[in-house]
Each structure stands twice: as structure tokens, then as C-alpha cells.
Amino acid sequence: MAGGEQEGVAVPSQNKGSWSSFLKSIASFNGDLSSMTAPAFILSTTSLTEFSAYWSEMPGLLVAPANEPDPQKRAMLVLKWFLSTLKQQYASRNEKLGSEKKPLNPFLGELFLGKWEDAEGETQLVSEQVSHHPPVTAYSIWNNKRGVRLQGYNAQKATFSRTIHVKQVGHALLHLDKYNEDYLITLPPLHIESLITGSPYVELNKSTYIVGSNGYTSRIDYSGKGWVSGTKNALSAIMYPHGQEKDKSAVIYTAEGTWTDTFTIKDAKKNTVVTYNAKREPKTPLTVAPIEQQDPLETRRAWKRVADAIMKGDMSATGSEKTVIEERQRALRKQEAAEKKEWERRFFSKVDRLPVCEKLFKDVPGGSMEADQTGGIWVFDQEKARNAKPPFSALSEQLKNGWK
Numbered sequence: 001m002a003g004g005e006q007e008g009v010a011v012p013s014q015n016k017g018s019w020s021s022f023l024k025s026i027a028s029f030n031g032d033l034s035s036m037t038a039p040a041f042i043l044s045t046t047s048l049t050e051f052s053a054y055w056s057e058m059p060g061l062l063v064a065p066a067n068e069p070d071p072q073k074r075a076m077l078v079l080k081w082f083l084s085t086l087k088q089q090y091a092s093r094n095e096k097l098g099s100e101k102k103p104l105n106p107f108l109g110e111l112f113l114g115k116w117e118d119a120e121g122e123t124q125l126v127s128e129q130v131s132h133h134p135p136v137t138a139y140s141i142w143n144n145k146r147g148v149r150l151q152g153y154n155a156q157k158a159t160f161s162r163t164i165h166v167k168q169v170g171h172a173l174l175h176l177d178k179y180n181e182d183y184l185i186t187l188p189p190l191h192i193e194s195l196i197t198g199s200p201y202v203e204l205n206k207s208t209y210i211v212g213s214n215g216y217t218s219r220i221d222y223s224g225k226g227w228v229s230g231t232k233n234a235l236s237a238i239m240y241p242h243g244q245e246k247d248k249s250a251v252i253y254t255a256e257g258t259w260t261d262t263f264t265i266k267d268a269k270k271n272t273v274v275t276y277n278a279k280r281e282p283k284t285p286l287t288v289a290p291i292e293q294q295d296p297l298e299t300r301r302a303w304k305r306v307a308d309a310i311m312k313g314d315m316s317a318t319g320s321e322k323t324v325i326e327e328r329q330r331a332l333r334k335q336e337a338a339e340k341k342e343w344e345r346r347f348f349s350k351v352d353r354l355p356v357c358e359k360l361f362k363d364v365p366g367g368s369m370e371a372d373q374t375g376g377i378w379v380f381d382q383e384k385a386r387n388a389k390p391p392f393s394a395l396s397e398q399l400k401n402g403w404k
């Protein structure tokens with residue numbers, strides 16, 4: 001930054017110049033995160049289509065509610081699982097890479113598929129970039145053995161005021177077959193901390209609602225260093241019957257702690273029912289097909305040359321390899337316009353209405369299906385997945401009997 005602002009130790013001295021010009025450039029950026037050009041050391045080799053996997057790196061926690069007969073406890077286990085995903089979603093890059101990084105901006109039709117195999121059986125992930133302008137990523141994660149299905153989509157709207165502020169548009173919807181139950185999960189806004197010192201990380205703002213069709217809602221409030229709690233990545237949550245958000249005596253469970261370290265869930269009598277340690281919880285690795293067996297639209301295959309160039313720190317190769325992808329995309333769009341056709345999404349379809357969600361949004365203050373979309377409501381299309389061609393034919397076997 002211009003003038004006497006202190007630069008921290010995080011930016012290596014040879015990068016200080018590029019970092020301060022980057023900061024100057026984003027101060028006037030237009031809200032489209034993908035248009036931002038960042039210095040090499042802050043570029044990630046991972047595309048946003050891969051981020052969908054963060055919902056299920058601990059499949060045991062995702063499927064746990066499916067084995068719980070008590071509806072209140074079930075809703076509490078959904079809350080526990082959701083809280084457990086936050087660290088992967090929002091802090092895993094700084095932990096692995098030393099700071100938040102700028103992800104690769106997915107192209108239309110980009111895919112990311114994989115599965116987790118563990119004691120819970122097979123949990124399958126399908127993620128697809130369903131829109132490029134505005135960028136929207138849709139995903140579907142399911143475990144047939146336990147009858148658990150999660151699907152959703154997300155997009156980001158960014159603004160700049162002192163730092164980068166990001167509003168998330170979209171939702172996640174969890175379905176439990178056995179109880180024919182749905183949970184609508186809203187996505188919290190976030191901002192970037194420590195941008196000036198070059199060690200950016202994510203802090204969450206405001207709240208998340210998890211509205212269950214069984215009549216229970218959880219609200220999670222987030223706060224960070226600058227807040228009363230004074231703690232990084234802090235959370236405070238309550239679970240209550242629909243419509244009773246303001247009634248303290250109606251609270252069934254509470255959760256307190258941080259999403260990067262530990263939190264506890266207590267019942268109405270203040271007895272601890274869960275202590276969760278985010279640092280100790282074992283993760284199941286996601287299995288992804290080797291690059292040579294992947295479809296050309298699969299993210300790691302499609303971005304390989306760009307990723308290699310970034311890893312070498314070769315900015316000019318990074319730029320020219322990105323141009324190859326962009327030009328291919330431009331040519332496809334031109335061809336589609338000439339043929340008056342639209343790009344066919346492989347696994348998702350747009351719908352006009354999503355009644356399950358509309359209903360559950362009633363218990364989200366200010367929430368609505370209209371505010372939840374950008375470029376359409378996207379749902380997993382079982383029919384498309386069942387008819388999937390190689391290398392994805394195995395999906396048809398999984399979906400043979402359809403979803404309940």
C-alpha cells in the first residue's frame with residue numbers, strides 16, 4: 001500500500017513490489033473476482049470446482065444423522081457435521097499453503113469427480129461449473145449405503161472496502177432417505193483478513209441457517225478477532241423449533257467455540273453432548289482418477305499445463321497456457337451462438353422452482369429462493385448421470401434404482 005503502511009514479514013522481499021501493486025489494483029476492482037490479476041506467489045493451482053469436496057472430507061460425520069432415530073438429535077448431528085466442514089472450506093488453504101490463494105477460475109463445463117471409500121461405504125462426488133458469467137459451481141454428493149444426499153450450488157459476489165468482502169449466493173440441501181427429511185443450509189458471507197501483510201486468510205461474517213423439514217432450525221453466528229469474543233474463527237450457535245429464534249427458553253442445543261480448533265455442543269440443561277476437535281478429526285482422502293484416465297473437461301487434466309507453469313513460477317507460460325483455455329472457450333461459445341444452442345451441462349439442469357427449498361427458506365430471516373440464485377436454480381440431474389458415457393459410466397450403476 002502506498003505511504004507508510006507497514007508491510008508484514010509474510011511477503012518475501014522480492015515480491016513486495018508486485019504485492020503492493022496488486023493491492024492498488026484491487027482497490028478499484030469491479031466485483032468480478034475472476035477478472036483480478038494477482039502476483040504469481042498468491043496463485044493457486046486448484047480450481048474452484050474442487051472446493052465442493054470440502055463438504056465431505058469426513059464422510060462419517062455427513063452420514064451420522066442417517067442413523068439417529070431422535071429428530072432433535074438428528075438435527076443436532078447435522079449441525080455438528082456442518083460445523084466440522086468449515087475448517088476445510090475456509091482454512092485449509094492457509095494451513096496447507098501458508099495463506100489463502102487465488103483459485104483457478106473454472107471454465108463452463110469444467111468437472112471434478114471423485115469418491116471417498118471408508119467404513120461408511122462409498123461416498124460419491126460430482127462437481128460441475130454450470131455457469132461462467134456469473135461463475136456458478138454445482139455439486140452433488142451421495143452415499144447410497146446410508147441414504148444420504150447433499151446437493152447445491154454457489155456463486156460469489158465481491159466488493160472492496162479496506163479488504164475483499166465476498167457474499168455467497170446459493171445453498172446446500174441435505175436429504176436423509178430413511179426419514180425423508182431435508183435440511184436447507186445457507187452460505188455465510190466472508191472477508192479476507194491480513195491482506196496488506198500478504199498473508200491473507202478467510203474470516204466468516206454474519207450467520208448460517210440450517211433449516212430442517214423436521215421443524216428444527218440452527219443458526220450459527222460468526223465472529224473474528226475484531227469482535228467481542230476477540231478470537232479468530234469464533235462461532236456461536238443455537239438450535240430451536242421453527243419460528244422461535246427469539247425465544248431463549250425454546251433453545252434445544254447451543255454450540256460455542258471456534259471452527260478451526262474446538263467447539264462444544266450442549267443441550268438445554270447445559271450438559272455437554274459433543275466436544276469436537278477440528279485438529280484431530282481424521283479425514284478420508286478423496287480418490288480421483290489418474291489424469292490420463294480423466295475426461296478432457298476434468299479440472300486437473302484441463303488445467304495441468306497451467307498448474308505446472310504456476311508451480312515453476314513461470315508467469316509467461318502461465319499466461320499463455322491460460323489463453324489456450326480461454327480461446328477454446330471463446331470458440332465454443334461462438335459456435336453455440338451460431339447454432340443457436342446452449343452448452344449442455346453434463347450432470348445438472350436448471351429448474352424454474354425448487355419447492356423443498358422455497359418452503360424451508362420461510363424460516364430464514366430475509367431468505368428467499370429469488371435472493372438465492374444467480375443465473376438459475378441448479379439441481380442434480382439423475383437422468384443425465386445415469387446415461388453418463390465413459391469415463392463416467394460407473395455412475396449409471398450407482399443411480400440404477402434412482403434416488404428416493
Ligand SMILES: CC(C)CCC[C@@H](C)[C@H]1CC[C@H]2[C@@H]3CC=C4C[C@@H](O)CC[C@]4(C)[C@H]3CC[C@]12C
Pocket residue numbers: 033038042048051052054089090100101102103154156164166168192200202
Ligand atoms: C487471497 C486473495 C489475494 C485473493 C482472493 C481470492 C478469492 C477469489 C477467494 C479467497 C477465499 C475463497 C473462498 C473460500 C471458500 C469458499 C467455499 C466454497 O464452498 C465455495 C468457494 C469459496 C466461497 C471461495 C471463493 C473464492 C475466494 C473468495
